[in-house]
Amino acid sequence: MIQETLFLKNTETFAESLARCGVKYHFAYPITPATDVMKRMAVILPRYGGQMMQMESELAVSSALAGAACTGKLVATSSSGPGLTLMHEAIGFMCAAYLPCIVVDSMRVGPGDGDILGAQSDYFVVTRGGAHGDYRTVVLAPSSGQEIADLVPHGIRLAYRYRIPVVFVIDGVSAQTTESTTLPAYNDYSAEFDTSGWAFTGTKDHAKRALITGSYSHQDGYEMNERLRAKYEVIRDKEQMWEQDGVEDAELVVAAFGIHGRMCRDLVSRMRADGKKVGFIRPITLWPFPDRAFEALGSCVQNILVVEMNLGQMVDDVRLAVNGRIPVHFLGKTGGDLPMYTLADMIAEADRLLGE
Amino acid sequence: MENLSAKYGKTLNLDKLTSYCPGCGHGVVTRLVAEAIEELGIMERTIAIVGIGCGGFSHHYMDIDAIEATHGRAPSFALGYKLAMPENIVFTYAGDGDTCAIGLGDLLHAANKGMPITTIMVNNTVFGMTGGQMSPTTLVGQVTATTAKGRDTALQGYPLLVPEMMRSMEGVKFLARESVATPKAIRKAKRSIRKAFECQVRGLGYSFVEVVVPCPTGLKMRVRDSYARCANEMTDYFKPQVFRDETEQVDVA
Structure with a gap:
């Protein structure tokens, strides 16, 4: 073939x-x-x-x-x-x-x-x-x-x-x-x-x-x-693998895998275009969890937002990886006619955490 | 020390002490299986897939590759193996608990698929390794650790006749029940086990042999009494017979 x-x-x-x-x-x-x-x-x-x-x-x-x-x-x-x-x-x-x-x-x-x-x-x-x-x-x-x-x-x-x-x-x-x-x-x-x-x-x-x-x-x-x-x-x-962008000077890092992780690219480019300091981490290996991506986050990061199509599962691993160093917030749902968040939903939650 | 393999063949590892209890029927069946493999000259390409329970020990006494499967799943393991490696001979070996309690679904679907694999079910009417609990083949009224007043058909139903369930399955090409109650019965069991392997070697289809054996420890009986029970009550209900033998037909392998 x-x-x-x-x-x-x-x-x-x-x-x-x-x-x-x-x-x-x-x-x-x-x-x-x-x-x-x-x-x-x-x-x-x-x-x-x-x-x-x-x-x-x-x-x-x-x-x-x-x-x-x-x-x-x-x-x-x-x-x-x-x-x-x-x-x-x-x-x-x-x-x-x-x-x-x-x-x-x-x-x-x-x-x-x-x-x-x-x-x-x-x-x-x-x-x-x-x-x-x-x-x-x-x-x-x-x-x-x-x-x-x-x-x-x-x-x-x-x-x-x-x-x-x-x-x-x-x-x-x-x-x-x-x-x-x-x-x-x-x-x-x-x-x-x-x-x-x-x-x-x-x-x-x-x-x-x-x-x-x-x-x-x-x-x-x-x-x-x-x-x-x-x-x-x-x-x-x-064997830890992840994709990241914009985390070096970020005040807010959004973490998501799968489809929400894919949407993070648009989220970051749009919010950066508005001058907002947002980055993302998209774990590719869920086990081993990419702890290193989170351990490397600088002191500029004031909040992490985890977005999932569930009631909060990967968020536990993010919390373990940052070990209390950075506040971790969660946005998640499962089921319903639209069983996920739109980009607008994710941006609204990111704005809220940025205090805007 | 005498070279036992020169006398009995390479398949059976006679230098190893078995962990079967004194009088256990597994020893006889394990030997019959090893002899069938030896006589057919298939030792180097035969794989044992054994269940959980006393039957799981059987491969230790044969110098062939072996897989200890999860409880009841040996027939499904065997199907996957045979699909990936059809040139090898694969058989499952397990007791009545593994084969027809937890593993009945896997067993019947494997039989119905009709792929050329072989199942040896050793039926002693009791869970031996865990200490003598009721199994699907426990006889009516039989006292076990979990049927203190005897098996009650209103609650537990009747002893399961496993090969009888396969009689209508076209893909089953050799189907028999044998016992080890007497020397004569053992000779018959040897013929059926060998035919079951032959059936696979020739690519005819699925083959199954149930062997009715005593479990003196699990039944808390003297060895002699447990053999008498095997020759009478057990084989009165589990009647030894060859249900189907299509090994006479033309080779398709």
């Missing part, structure tokens, strides 16, 4: 990007607003010698995903809030098992059965972990079709470098947005990594391997967790 620019719904951009970057097997169960990923995968994966397999539940989806990941081949799944909830049994397992995979979560309104409208309400479940035990997954939050295409190769490399599930989260509004995206030419990024040292492919070329995530002694359990701790510390140190 050659590089080409297509006008696509962003769920379809996920499917195209994943297939063009080497995903061979995709497992899924229908759920709005994520279904278009599996629909397109069902059509395109056979062209790459792969297959989309529809399962009977997200519990089975994530289990089949884990089984396929044991072969070392690049595998993916896509879902939305309630489906992601069911998948956590295997996501926690894959973290303990050092299995790479890609998970796409197209976020909708929760909790319970919730609403199919877009939201950012899965921040907690992906960054804190919805399964038992001390584990982390890398979480990437693209804010546009082009950023999906650009981040997928990086996500695959992180999944294999650290042998860890990598979760892409996108608010359902961005997931349903149709826009022009330049898709990459075919390249299997997982092929950069040698899996022959760990994959469970049969004993023809190695002595017996057993994938064991349970501890047979208390010391085993301790050591398993210490290995994970060390890995997570490396990731926290090396």
Whole structure:
């Protein structure tokens, strides 16, 4: 497949990007607003010698995903809030098992059965972990079709470098947005990594391997967790990503991810045009959270405004990152006919905090 | 020390002490599975996906790659594995609790998909590892840690007949229930387990064998009494039989 620019719904951009970057097997169960990923995968994966397999539940989806990941081949799944909830049994397992995979979560309104409208309400479940035990997954939050295409190769490399599930989260509004995206030419990024040292492919070329995530002694359990701790510390140190602009002399910094993060570019350029000292930070990795972006803020910053399509989730991480040094304010809602803020709403709140 | 693998083949690791309780039926079934793999010459490309519970120990006694799955999900793990690596032979091995309590949904959908994977369900009518609680296959009236007055059908229903649930599924190409109650029964079980693997090797479709075994510890019985129970009450209800055998048809692998 050659590089080409297509006008696509962003769920379809996920499917195209994943297939063009080497995903061979995709497992899924229908759920709005994520279904278009599996629909397109069902059509395109056979062209790459792969297959989309529809399962009977997200519990089975994530289990089949884990089984396929044991072969070392690049595998993916896509879902939305309630489906992601069911998948956590295997996501926690894959973290303990050092299995790479890609998970796409197209976020909708929760909790319970919730609403199919877009939201950012899965921040907690992906960054804190919805399964038992001390584990982390890398979480990437693209804010546009082009950023999906650009981040997928990086996500695959992180999944294999650290042998860890990598979760892409996108608010359902961005997931349903149709826009022009330049898709990459075919390249299997997982092929950069040698899996022959760990994959469970049969004993023809190695002595017996057993994938064991349970501890047979208390010391085993301790050591398993210490290995994970060390890995997570490396990731926290090396893999923080964010976009920022105008923060050097800002009195107010607006922090948002996904679609509100994308809107921050317009917010800052408009308010700067009016002479107002406003900057923004858009986290791209939600875990590891880009603490450094906030730690580096100067004494000129008098307030931080966090905008989210939920009732306040990422705002906790911003507060931890500034550790009381700067007042942190929150603007957020979830659900309703327009489940997000307009640029005018965001500018009005920013003006209020600037005392105008 | 005598080289046991020269005598019994490479698959079964006889140098390892098992953690099965004395008299447990798992030891017999594990050996039969290892012998089937050995005889078919598929050891180097066979992967065990084991459940949670005593069945999870089984792979330790076989020198093949193994995956300890989450509780009840081994059939789904196996489907994903087989899709990604169809040239390998993948089987699941777990008890009745893992296979037909928490894992019944995964099991029946895997069977219905009909992909060539193999399931060995070891049925001892009780949750053994956690100390003898009721399982879906606990017999009517059977006393367990959670049915102190015996299994009450008004509250708990009747023991689940698992292979019977798969009889109408076209994708299931070998379907049997066996037991280890007697030497004769063990020889029959060996034939069925080998056929189940053969079914996969030849790419025919899904294969399933339930093996009825005693659990002296979980049932709090003497070993001899638990085998007598296996030969009588257990197999009176869970009748050993080959429900379907399509291994005679033309290879499609």
